[in-house]
Amino acid sequence: AQSVAQPEDQVNVAEGNPLTVKCTYSVSGNPYLFWYVQYPNRGLQFLLKYITGDNLVKGSYGFEAEFNKSQTSFHLKKPSALVSDSALYFCAVRDINNAGNMLTFGGGTRLMVKP
């Protein structure tokens, strides 16, 4: 079985400050890890993914994430937050031993960036 935990329902940060959105996962094999963002009344937009290789992954809109196998974490980060980054963020995982594209999502973290 595969699972994802996003321990924070909401993260508040001031514009210009660094932000971190936390994600931990559980899979029986090795993971494929993804971050998506959802704006109101919209579908999910892909931000970045970890498949293999460098533990630091860079994605869209200045976001990056660090894969930590020993801590089974894949935290999303950005050096300087923008008000427009305010949205709902989802971490997702796939066990590479499972066939197909089925993703298991975390519960989501609402990011609020205050001016």
Add this chain to the structure above:
Amino acid sequence: KAGVTQTPRYLIKTRGQQVTLSCSPISGHRSVSWYQQTPGQGLQFLFEYFSETQRNKGNFPGRFSGRQFSNSRSEMNVSTLELGDSALYLCASSHGTSGYNEQFFGPGTRLTVL
């Protein structure tokens, strides 16, 4: 390239009715997955289709079904609607089924069951 499209965007039904939702994937994508999003349960996987075959199925009752056509378009059907079926239904497409390709999501169909 056009994105994933879903029709209709909004639906209102009453308990006991049935509903069909449609999804057109990105051109060239042959894998289509469906997810249900609710405030209480979050995002849950419904099923995945590839080349007209169901590849995976989530933990949903048999009232939820789907299919994929030869042009990769997909439909999902929910019969005997219940109040708890009110949700945002998201369709996602992907180039293949290797699992490392990201999925591209449509805007969703918001279903309200009265």
